[in-house]
Amino acid sequence: MSAILPPLRYDLDAMPSPVEDRPGLLMRDSLHYSDAVLIIPPALVECLSCFDGQHTELDLRAMLVQLTGDFQVGELERNLIDTLKQSGFLQDETFAAMKAAREREFAESPVREPAHAGSGYPDNPGELRQQMDEWMVGAPAAEDGLIGIAAPHVSPSGGYQSYRAAYGLLGPQYKDRTFVILGTSHYGAPERFGLTRKPYATPWGNSQTDTALVDELTRLAPAGVATEDYCHSVEHSIEFQVVYLQSIFGPDIRILPILCGSYAQSIYRGGKPEDNEGVARFLGTLGNIAAREGDSLMWLLGIDMAHMGRRYGDEIVAIANEDEMLVVEARDKLRMDSVIAADAQGFWDQVQENHDDLKWCGSSPIYTFLKVMPQVRGTVKRYEQWNIDPQSVVSFAGISFRV
Numbered sequence: 001m002s003a004i005l006p007p008l009r010y011d012l013d014a015m016p017s018p019v020e021d022r023p024g025l026l027m028r029d030s031l032h033y034s035d036a037v038l039i040i041p042p043a044l045v046e047c048l049s050c051f052d053g054q055h056t057e058l059d060l061r062a063m064l065v066q067l068t069g070d071f072q073v074g075e076l077e078r079n080l081i082d083t084l085k086q087s088g089f090l091q092d093e094t095f096a097a098m099k100a101a102r103e104r105e106f107a108e109s110p111v112r113e114p115a116h117a118g119s120g121y122p123d124n125p126g127e128l129r130q131q132m133d134e135w136m137v138g139a140p141a142a143e144d145g146l147i148g149i150a151a152p153h154v155s156p157s158g159g160y161q162s163y164r165a166a167y168g169l170l171g172p173q174y175k176d177r178t179f180v181i182l183g184t185s186h187y188g189a190p191e192r193f194g195l196t197r198k199p200y201a202t203p204w205g206n207s208q209t210d211t212a213l214v215d216e217l218t219r220l221a222p223a224g225v226a227t228e229d230y231c232h233s234v235e236h237s238i239e240f241q242v243v244y245l246q247s248i249f250g251p252d253i254r255i256l257p258i259l260c261g262s263y264a265q266s267i268y269r270g271g272k273p274e275d276n277e278g279v280a281r282f283l284g285t286l287g288n289i290a291a292r293e294g295d296s297l298m299w300l301l302g303i304d305m306a307h308m309g310r311r312y313g314d315e316i317v318a319i320a321n322e323d324e325m326l327v328v329e330a331r332d333k334l335r336m337d338s339v340i341a342a343d344a345q346g347f348w349d350q351v352q353e354n355h356d357d358l359k360w361c362g363s364s365p366i367y368t369f370l371k372v373m374p375q376v377r378g379t380v381k382r383y384e385q386w387n388i389d390p391q392s393v394v395s396f397a398g399i400s401f402r403v
Contacts, residue, residue: 011030012030012089015311017039024040025040034095036088112196116240136168146298148369148373150401153184158388165398175250180299182260182299191224192278195259196229207251260368273348299401301362302365306359336397339366343370380399382398
């Protein structure tokens, strides 16, 4: 009897190959359990459908025969299976061992190492300082009376003008605050908040994590919390905010890093996010902390907005500030109007329309902030659209908040 093929992992990144002389489907591990990067040739992409936990090796062999017109496909079949297996791309014992090893490595590390140094920003301290200075040229003057800002989490090379519009507002008067960073959790479980007690490290040194507040959230809202969440080890939405903060205040900033999982149940099934008991307990606990700590906290939202175009499953070719993206801009601005008015329900009603067809990558941190700090009012300092590739666009903004 032919063996059942293990399923392909659902959490892999897949996109058209950017390598001109190697067309096909590029696949990589978004969670970095595996360092492998594969380019599946066009003729073999269809074969990936056999790795669903239901098809057998015989089914794969038959498909290869049909695709190649050659009955001698045994070596090709074995090579495809072995390559996916050894790369950790299948849900099998090889991947389970990789996953356990990476999560154990993160758990045992005393710090959260910089995952995006050398790719998202320079890994040399001097070069990083030079780059940050260039990105911040023309920054606005610092403002008094701020309670928070929202900045992108897109790569700084693409979003530096909106980062600058937000972070330029932070002057030395805010240095001693605890920076509560609400970042989008791209990989974490929905309706969960990822916490870590580890200090975030960058090429400039280690930040300090407010472990007392981490412990308070964990103790009082356990159903909504994933403690020492492995997602912190690979997530960029908080790391980029830490780099910007350290560029202004030095490495020894104090932070409370919170990864906000998607409120998917509410988006797709209706109701409010806090209808989930774990979410409700977490929002209530964080709200109590906000009321008690007051001006000793500074809130930072690491958020992007719409994701449109071929990269994100749309039929359109998205070009920033043109055609369909002008409609997206108008809809983005309607949502931002609700955000700056602290209209949490109005904002969420818009997110739920068409199950968030704008694909805002930041709706859960925003809603969390508005529920925890309902008295804030905001000002949009800059709005942008950026072609992350020739066919796809991400939008984002720099926003300030006051009470």
